[in-house]
Amino acid sequence: MTAAVSRLRSSVDRNEKRKQQRSRLPAVSIAFGTLSVASFWVPGLGFLLGVAAVVCGAIATSRSAVIDDEAASLRxxxxxxAGAAGITVSAIALFPMLADL
Structure with a gap:
């Protein structure tokens, strides 16, 4: 009976460790990308958030915890x-503003 309980505890401990080792960078990348698209009309802010989203996403894809998890890789x-879209939309919105300067 104690062997079964100890095996159950060890499997629960492994699952908890896997959950703790998950990277938050994919979620941060999505958040920055969404904010960059939403704030394209603020000069420079949408562009900077887009760059941050691309950098966080690129770093996340190089981590082994994300490579092993398909859902995290897709995130x-x-x-x-989303970061590339934010950069593009911000650049398009910036051109008319530069014409007025």
Whole structure:
């Protein structure tokens, strides 16, 4: 009976360690990308948030914890795409503002 309990505890401990080792960078990348698209009209802010999203997503895809987890890998890729969209939209919105200067 005690052997079964100890095996159950060890499997629970392994699952908890896996949950603790998950990277938060994919979620941060998505958040920065979303904020960059939403704040494209603020000069420079959307661009900087987009760059931060791309950097966080790129770093996240290089981590082994994210490479092993397909969902986290896709979240990191979504963050990179959202960051690139934020950079693009911010650059397009910046051109008319520069014409007025």
């Amino acid at each position: 990191a890729l979504l963050g990179v795409v």
